[in-house]
Amino acid sequence: MKKTELLFLKEDVDIPYNWAAGRYGSLFLTRLRDEGKFIGNRCPSCGKVYLPPRVVCGPCFTPPEEIVELGDTGTLVSYSVVNYPFIDPETGSRRPIPYTLGYIRLDGCDTYLSHFVDETDPAKLTPGLRVKAVFRPREERTGRLQDVLHFKIVD
Amino acid sequence: MKEVGIIAWAHSEFSPRNEGMSRNELLYQVTKKVLEEAGMEIGQIDMVISASCDTVDGTSISNAYVVDEMGAYMKEESKVEEDGAYALAYAYYRLLTGQYNNCLVVSHGKISDSAPAFYTNMSCDPFLLRPLGLTGESAAALQARVYAHRFGATEEDFAAVAVKNRRLGSINPHTQLKSPVTLEEVLASPVVASPLRELTTAPVTDGAAAVIMATGEYARERGKDLVRVEGIGFSQDLYYPGNKDLSTSASAKAAAAMAYREAQVKDPLRELDFAEITEQHAFYELLLYEALGWCGPGEGRRLLAEGVTDREGEFPVNPSGGALCANPVMSAGLVRVVECCRQLTGTAEGYQLPKPVRRALAHACSGLFLQSNLAIILGI
Ligand SMILES: [Zn+2]
Numbered sequence: 001m002k003k004t005e006l007l008f009l010k011e012d013v014d015i016p017y018n019w020a021a022g023r024y025g026s027l028f029l030t031r032l033r034d035e036g037k038f039i040g041n042r043c044p045s046c047g048k049v050y051l052p053p054r055v056v057c058g059p060c061f062t063p064p065e066e067i068v069e070l071g072d073t074g075t076l077v078s079y080s081v082v083n084y085p086f087i088d089p090e091t092g093s094r095r096p097i098p099y100t101l102g103y104i105r106l107d108g109c110d111t112y113l114s115h116f117v118d119e120t121d122p123a124k125l126t127p128g129l130r131v132k133a134v135f136r137p138r139e140e141r142t143g144r145l146q147d148v149l150h151f152k153i154v155d
Numbered sequence: 156m157k158e159v160g161i162i163a164w165a166h167s168e169f170s171p172r173n174e175g176m177s178r179n180e181l182l183y184q185v186t187k188k189v190l191e192e193a194g195m196e197i198g199q200i201d202m203v204i205s206a207s208c209d210t211v212d213g214t215s216i217s218n219a220y221v222v223d224e225m226g227a228y229m230k231e232e233s234k235v236e237e238d239g240a241y242a243l244a245y246a247y248y249r250l251l252t253g254q255y256n257n258c259l260v261v262s263h264g265k266i267s268d269s270a271p272a273f274y275t276n277m278s279c280d281p282f283l284l285r286p287l288g289l290t291g292e293s294a295a296a297l298q299a300r301v302y303a304h305r306f307g308a309t310e311e312d313f314a315a316v317a318v319k320n321r322r323l324g325s326i327n328p329h330t331q332l333k334s335p336v337t338l339e340e341v342l343a344s345p346v347v348a349s350p351l352r353e354l355t356t357a358p359v360t361d362g363a364a365a366v367i368m369a370t371g372e373y374a375r376e377r378g379k380d381l382v383r384v385e386g387i388g389f390s391q392d393l394y395y396p397g398n399k400d401l402s403t404s405a406s407a408k409a410a411a412a413m414a415y416r417e418a419q420v421k422d423p424l425r426e427l428d429f430a431e432i433t434e435q436h437a438f439y440e441l442l443l444y445e446a447l448g449w450c451g452p453g454e455g456r457r458l459l460a461e462g463v464t465d466r467e468g469e470f471p472v473n474p475s476g477g478a479l480c481a482n483p484v485m486s487a488g489l490v491r492v493v494e495c496c497r498q499l500t501g502t503a504e505g506y507q508l509p510k511p512v513r514r515a516l517a518h519a520c521s522g523l524f525l526q527s528n529l530a531i532i533l534g535i
Contacts, residue, residue, distance in 0.1 A: 086272065
């Protein structure tokens with residue numbers, strides 16, 4: 001039997017969404033945009049401070065209603081120097097590699113924020129380093145997590 | 156409780172890119188194969204429970220697209236958007252009702268039609284994680300660092316898992332990566348996302364798997380051996396990774412505890428003979444030894460180094476080579492079940508464990524950061 005030529009259908013699906021940030025999400029993002037400040041919320045039941053603020057404390061199933069203002073410094077809990085390409089939704093093109101992803105525990109909160117760290121030299125990275133948020137200039141901020149450009153090491 | 160188990164099993168060939176087959180062809184092939192194994196016709200199947208992922212398949216409610224191929228025409232069919240092992244759990248509970256004799260469980264994922272990074276990034280929160288480009292690899296890398304930092308584990312410890320599993324996979328004719336690797340090769344392989352390297356990360360795999368579940372009465376009527384399900388447990392952890400302890404997996408612990416309770420297992424290392432777990436990254440295996448209750452926190456590497464979990468050890472883990480040798484998306488966990496069935500029935504030709512085996516644990520997981528875990532105790 002003659003070998004069938006195998007065909008493929010290429011499709012790039014654009015999925016339109018207009019995600020509602022809700023009350024807590026909007027509060028977090030507007031304060032980030034307008035004041036360059038991080039807002040978390042505290043669970044009245046277990047005392048845990050969430051950043052970003054959550055609708056509910058999962059283990060307690062209680063809304064963390066108390067708003068807590070946090071500073072822009074914290075501790076690097078984990079990191080990874082990433083070596084594979086990723087299409088940056090900001091630019092629509094590949095982010096240059098390597099780049100570093102980190103988990104940052106901001107001072108005064110109990111959870112970790114994921115963000116970029118402005119250092120790709122493995123010799124200069126270790127858990128426990130002190131880091132500080134670097135914001136975009138006020139006029140470039142649009143109310144998204146990306147209003148924070150990255151965290152830089154301040155040790 | 157009613158006796159329910161597995162009477163037949165099959166999986167497709169595993170390859171990084173099955174260019175010759177559409178997803179429908181892949182699914183028809185595995186469904187035919189499992190029916191042949193059971194000596195059954197499709198008309199004898201009472202119901203079908205499938206497992207697939209809409210993002211991987213590129214269509215919403217993607218099971219609707221493959222109803223014909225999985226033989227579900229005019230049958231009860233429902234879908235689980237998780238690994239096929241979760242579909243098996245669903246089938247198990249339905250069969251316990253006594254309303255059915257049997258169930259076909261089938262899972263598929265043709266990831267090469269899409270891209271692994273796309274599908275894992277799509278599972279991320281669009282506000283907080285997706286814009287950072289977080290994917291399965293970078294998420295696992297962040298977790299690996301937390302684990303390594305807490306317990307002083309090293310890249311060599313992770314590499315040793317890959318060396319064991321690739322060596323075991325090299326004698327398994329069914330798996331994808333059949334070549335052993337040395338510690339030096341693993342440590343010299345390219346860094347994907349530090350501290351993860353190419354050879355400590357599972358390969359990309361297209362594949363499908365299927366099992367036929369039945370009640371004990373039905374299996375006896377048909378003269379089929381039954382691999383009994385003795386206990387099942389599963390559990391979900393919080394979604395956002397920054398809100399939980401990533402040096403372990405609380406949901407894996409909870410899943411195992413539930414399965415052990417149901418199967419009345421008090422000392423898993425003594426009462427079970429081996430296990431097949433979904434270690435999509437080498438460090439998962441060490442973390443899961445601990446979470447599944449086989450050693451204390453941080454002791455996973457000791458268990459490995461002492462040879463306890465090797466082929467000749469007292470508690471072999473992943474005698475098939477595990478997910479580091481073949482990682483079919485949405486089927487990796489169900490394939491762990493298939494591999495347990497082969498060992499338990501003495502049909503793991505070429506890689507049958509040297510000691511007699513009667514009872515095993517199969518583990519599946521789902522989501523980033525080991526968010527959801529499932530444990531099944533199987534026995535003969
Ligand atoms: Zn709470």
